[in-house]
Amino acid sequence: MSEIGRLLVRAPNWVGDVVLSLPALRDARRAFPDARLEVLARGWVADLYRAVPEVDAVRESQGLAADAEALRGQHDAALLLPNSFATALAVWRAGIPERWGYATDGRGLLLTRRCPVPPAVRGRSQVYYYRAMLEGLGIATEGPPDATLRCPGEWSDRGAELLGEGAWIGVNPGAFYGSAKRWLPERFGAAADIVARRAGAKVALVGGPKERPLAEAIAEGMEAPVRVLCGETTLAELVGVLSRLRLLLTNDSGPMHVAAALGVPLVAVFGSTDWTETAPVGGASRVVREHADCAPCLLRECPIDHHCMTRVGVDRVASEALELLAS
Template structure:
């Protein structure tokens, strides 16, 4: 690959919040190796806000496979639009066959990525997956691919910028909740889209919230998607303290700006965990079925709470046995980390 002849690059993004954030070092790597090139990212709509303020990205192109790009005709429509943009190189951070097919149909001459998902014939520059990379942090999965393509990698921790518009919207939301400027906020994210095996018990989150509120009197914000509303309701039913439930009530941009206002974020292994880490918010991450070696939050502001049990990490969506990896984590253990964070640091206020 002659780097000097690449003027326009299309990067196919991953599809989930945490995965997208963990590709930020890869996007920075592409920028470093092609400093004068135009870089566009093809993204699903629900994660596009994560990329729109990224200084390494010149354009975010939406791939709306549920609407305008649905089905064969939709893919052809997208390919036609990409063809008109005249890309020289497509880099696939996502593994799917679909990513390579659309770039092939768009006539992008150089198509580079891992030789997985039966897409090898559609790639001009194939990278054979070295299984040892699966034992490293997930961010290195993307970096190792770019290294194999001849790029000098940038192994910095992900960072995300929140727009002034989103910050103003977050302030409006807090004002509507009678939260005054300067109040300390604690964010809690009790969900995890992948499955229940990654979720700490809702009643433990409720007890933890009561302990925090009793000793520190801070406002507690409960985050989550609309699909996780049942989890937040379980916490509200058990908790004695006043918790502000934002689950399903905020957009991704609003969520980003609200997390940025938190002094501490308590979470399962999830997309919002990686988002809080990229925002440089001190966080406590509770791990059960997943492996912190590969998916720990990046940066120096996190504490991981985990119990060593024989079956963990199982990487399963649902626990097939007794969920001991989570049951063994008591609220008081997590609270000790909360207390250390709140008393040992200068906390930001909203």
Template sequence: MAVGREIPYRCLVVGPSWVGDMLMAQSLFKALATREVGIEAGLELDVLAPAWSHGILARMPEVRRALVAPFAHGSFGLTERWRLGRELSRAGYDQAFVLPNSWKSALVPFFAGIPLRTGYLGEFRVRLLNDIRRLDEKAMPRLVERFSALAYPAAANPLSQRGAGGDVIEDGISQAPQPRLTVNPQAQQASLARLGLDRAQPILALCPGAEYGPAKRWPEAHYAAVARAKLQEGWQVWLFGSAKDRPVTEAINQLTRDACVNLAGQTTLEETVDLLACARAVVSNDSGLMHIAAAVDVPLIAVYGSTDPGYTPPFSDKARVLRLGLECSPCFKRECPLGHLDCLNKLGPERVLEGLPE
């Protein structure tokens, strides 16, 4: 990056398409905003991302603007990408960071003529990127490290867990910046008032959904058992999720005789940020809401089944991961290929209750 320039260094980030991955991307944003590279005039960081993610990006102080990626998930949209690239060519970006590994994700920065285009080798995009990084998965096992490492020159990556002799440091502690979302107290109060909520009693937030599939969902009966135990102690229990999670949250609520507050489908992502910050504790599957809870720094118990907490853990000192570690887990399948889902069914609610505050 140029030293002594009078205008801000302008970066465009092509963001990921999942809530949790977008939270992990904030580590890159924070690394860019804080590293000592002589950006005397400052940094202007814009993120090209799906419209649904803009509520999250609005709570990241490092982001100047969230730009809408007008492409349907999974669509190619070559013409639309070319038009957007030509439009963005007038923004004067100095560097682009392409976080998804797909070929099509690198098209907009290429069409925009951004001078420096950084990303991992990925899917046949050697000609689209000109600052290509080769991913060492063993040295950077976590997604948050892989994103953050792009902020640094390839030869000076401080996030690699390889020692001087080339060996991987087992259980190395990540030095990547922790994602942290800003809570808006005024908006928080407005959300509480709109939904008829209060904070008079301690709040347990349950996030029982997982868009990826049922192999990531702790059983509804287990969530209900945890809810009943805390309700008996005088806690409130709030159920979070999207409209798609409504059947799951309704089933849990029925098992507690409708004693919970079912917020699934009732809040925007921005409102969810503020409301999760009200909680005394959160219990969640491996989901986007888990990462939001970690990013507002509340005590969190994260339940893992088919996925690997070594790759996308909740990035918070207040988070605790629970998993059984069966031989068949992690399988990364949407549904249990063995038909029993023992990795979650056999992880009893008493394990979660032991980790919750009284």
């Protein structure tokens, strides 16, 4: 494996998974210090790798056939972080001689180096899911996991421009996966009002275009000065905005992981998802959740009364946030 001069890393397709796989990417960088490390990523996550200094170049995936054509003869090895058959087929069709990854989705025969998913990764942060793959492939992992992003200066400047003057806290009230992951919108607004008043801050509501109606409804009910940025930011601009926040109140979501990777203090409300595997990594993060026998259900929509979320009170979230700010 030491003769790998050009290494392709196929990125996960979700923002949160990209962040949680960064420690494994850095392990690969350490294992091949002289290789040119290129990342192949879907367009909606590709920019995140521009905040990862260990990456030499980023390519946007254009789909299986186009990727196979574009990658032909360009790399010595491909490390596949996603588990899908299609990602293995693309690098096999591209003729990349070494193809590494978990033996999942019936793709084992397409891989030259493969390993099963070890049961021991269940119930641990997902960073160990990716690191265990490297260990299974014979690539050493070292030290505590480093899932940090370094926000480029121009992104941070753009974030400041979008926010305007003053101190800001953020609220990320959506969750792309589904409504089961969302805390109650009016409670986000009430908690943000308490924190903003005590901290002398304004409130930025962040997220994608689909979350804009939700954010506008929250903003209408709030007392603090508010800006709704949902749907107004590229991924790079969202990273820039998050980097300028004093604190983020959030659901379990991609922006939560990005904020944690930037070292932004945050309070994350968890209900239907498994906090043992997808809690924010590192930094000043707090997870707030209440007991529910049915949690984690991992469903997109709650089929009953959503009590995993309705049991989480405004005061609890606000006091965790104020403690974080005070520390």
